[in-house]
Amino acid sequence: MKKIFIVDDHPVSQLAVKVVATGNGYEVAGTCDNGRDALMSLRTLAADLVVVDIDIPPPNGLEVIKRLRDEGFAGGILVLTAHNDQHFVDRARTAGANGFISKNNQLDQLADAFRAVMNGYEFFPQRQSPATAVTPLQSEQELLSLLSNREVQVLGYIARGEMLVDIAEKLHVSNKSVSTYKRRIMSKLGFSKTLEMIEFAKRNHLA
Template sequence: MSKIFIVDDHPVSQLAVQVVATGNGYEVVGSCDNGRDALIFLRSNHADLVVIDIDIPPPNGLEVITRLRQDGFPGGILVLTAHNDRHFIDRARTAGANGFISKNNHLDQLADAFKAVMNGYDFFPQRQAASVMTAEPQPEQELLSLLSNRELQVLGYIARGDMLVDIAEKLHVSNKSISTYKRRIMTKLGMSKTLEMIEFAKRNHLA
């Protein structure tokens, strides 16, 4: 029986994945709500598939995927998140994910995604839809591609109204590091005001 591990800080999402998994003959070997515990568990326990959200307590989903692949994790990785924007899909794929599903009305695809990834196929239906919607590269998408995963994460926190000191605590780094990230973000985006940056983030569904 194939084994699935769930990483999501929303209990309802965890339950939904578990119900679909067990209903389709898979064994759920565990779950957690943050990146640190996920890495600890997966370094000493077997899972054929990891279902992971992007917005989880540090390290975030993209960082977990990157570290798992660097550690040689051979199983499938399926991202299940509220985001469905092209830049998140592409970043997840680049990090090493085998599939991507948006929580927004796409939970019915879970069973198909499990089957595809377990059999060695990629599952990125949202990427195809995003490609159709953005046949021509948009300037703001090009700007987003300049940001690192950590900068993208910091930008999201700022846009949601978090203070720099609170962001530093969440990411386990110094206040100075967060200030540096903020300056780099504004430089890369060509912006001089925090409000501009926040509005940019909201337009691109980062908040």
């Protein structure tokens, strides 16, 4: 029986994945609600598929995917997240995911995604055809691509009103490191004011 490991800090989401998994003949090998425990568990637990959210306590889902691949994990990895923006899809694929599903409107595709990924196929949303003219939103997507995964994570925390000291604690880094991340973000995005950066993050659904 194929085994699925679930990484999500929302109990309702965990339950939904469990129900779909067991209802389709899979075994749930384990669950956890943060990146650190996920990495520790998956070093000893056998899993054919890992279902992981992006917004989990550190390390976040994108970092978990990258570390799993760096450590030689050869099973399938499916991202299940509230995000549905293309830049998150691209980051998940680059990190090493085999599929991506938005919790907002695609949970009915979960069983199909399980089958596809465990049979060696990818399961990503179809990329929308670009418009003939470059829109401001497309330009902002290009700006977002300049940020590292950690910088995107820090930007999201800042946009949600988190204090730098609290962000540092969550990421297990120093306050100085978070300040450095913030300066890099503002420099890459071309902003001189924190409010501009926050509004940018909210427009791009990072908050």
